[in-house]
Amino acid sequence: MRTITGTAAGVPYTALPPAGASDGPAPLVVTWHMLDAPRTDAAFAAALPMAGVPAWRVHLGMPMCGARMVDGRLDAAIALAREDALLAFLAPFTRQAAGEFPAALAALREQLPVDDEPVGVLGASLGGAVALRVLTAGKVPIRAVALVNPAVRVRSVVPLVEGLAGHPYRWTAEADEVAAELDFVARAADLAPSDVTAHPPLLLVSGERDHPDLRTDAAALVDALRERYAHPGDVELITVPDLAHPLADEPGMEPAPQLPAARAVDEVVTRWFVRQLAG
Helix, strand or coil: CCCCEEEEEEEEEEEEEECCCCCCCCCCCEEEECCCCCCCCHHHHHCCCCCCCCEEEEEEECCCCHHHHHHEEEEEEHHHHHHHHHHHHHHHHHHHHCCCCCHHHHHHHCCCCCCCCCCEEEEHHHHHHHHHHHHHHCCCCCCEEEEEEECCCCHHHHHHHHHHHCCCCCCHHHHHHHHHECCCCCCCHHCCCCCCCCCEEEEEEEEEEHHHHHHHHHHHHHHHHHHHCCHHEEEEEEECCCCCCCCCCCCCCCCCCCCCHHHHHHHHHHHHHHHHHHH
């Protein structure tokens, strides 16, 4: 499969061309990877290539990951997690990745033969929080949203990062406020406003062996959105057996052979995006 790498408004990406022949601009699906393995755009493209999707799949690099690592190492990102797991690490990463998306999208449309239609987005783990943040911002028309083991409530993610700091997280009023901003169950009304008649279809893929709190949050988000969607069937929850949180083996920095569990996820999201693009 031909792979294109580049930079769009300062954001590194790995792009895969549409399946099948195309006589003109093709649709676009943009992804944000995990901070677990696979933790770079190139590695994520190998884990979830979605080869059967008749759209460009552009995998964007998250801040301080892959080509944006400081001195080619993760040490600087780990230092931020140790400084403050939420205020210096998780929240700034999601804020920056979502904030830089409109400019990156404009640059991608100049660099690749993609159409001007609303885009599909996919986010995994913390990348899922980025996709949801993009949706709540409302700056970019979104055609469909897929989430894989997403960070739906950042408060549930903080304990998973505590090991880097070596002590329990010290919650403050500021941290509580930021956690509320990144609680997308509580913000279901922002994801699916009542004055909008057509909400983008949303697929949530939850690993059977993902962290229990993340699985609970995923189910809560699906329930909250189904209550608000005009067509509740447009919100789907699929559980993948034997899938833990990561989609690749450590260290997850470089493209690697697709694991069986990742292949199962790839098949699910491929079928779903093919169906959404056809519709």
